[in-house]
Amino acid sequence: MPSQNNLRIALLAAYAIALHAFEKLIPTPLPWMRFGLANIITLTALVLYGFRAGMMITVIRVTVGSFLTGTFLGPAFLLSFGAGVVSTSAMALTVRYLPRLFGTVGISIIGALFHNLTQLMIAYLVFIKRIEVVIILSPVLILIGTVTGTLNGLVSSMLIDGIKESAAETDGAVTAE
């Protein structure tokens, strides 16, 4: 059973890294704006396989992703590592303690919100140190994050249904998907 779980984590982490790298190719109106597509994978893992799987995928994705872009231990790494860990924890807590209150989309929005808030906080404490910049940026970031969070949540929700259905068909056996 543990090896099956590790296999799943490795596979999902690979998907997350691919999405993470892919979204860097998509041009956005603001250079620092990202869709957070990798969060689709984290959320799916969190709902289906629990906190450990979700957190492992986030940590692997941020670390390996930073190797690919050459930002390991740099400022961008610090921002995405901190925000990734906090937003995964926030989503895990929601899944665990408020499972009936929020659906998949809601959990995704919560993840996006905590991601942005953590990035703003780290950016303020470590880099900018100017509160007006944070105040100006925060509504813009929260707006973008809420929209992308909703879209990611919808995709993740479809993915969860798909995996559940295929697992039901194969009677719970591990498939390549």
Add this chain to the structure above:
Amino acid sequence: MLSRSKGLNKRFRPADIFLLVFLLSMSVSGIFFIKEVMPKSTNVIIEVDGKQRYSLPLGTDSVTEVKGPEGPTIVEVKNGKVRVTESECPGKICVKQGWVDRGAIICIPNRIIVRLDAEYSDKELDAVTE
């Protein structure tokens, strides 16, 4: 592991819609609020090679010749706006930028930054009642 009995997961729950609407309205109104409250610029700061050389009042019309490493750059202040009229630089991007009343004009070849200094409105009170 996978609980098949649970069936399909819930995409949207009432709390999700509430959260979505709440965050959207808060952030949109926040953007408008900040735009209103944002400090109006009162000074034009001109920096050459990272060092501040001039601080011109935005309320007074003026024409200033700034010496940069490539040559002179002429900065004009008029009607609360600022522009670069002439500059010794290849691209002339600073000149093409035209009149500006917020943000900055940056001429990288000539190492000149013309920026509008923000001052908070609470520092320029019209009157104080006690």
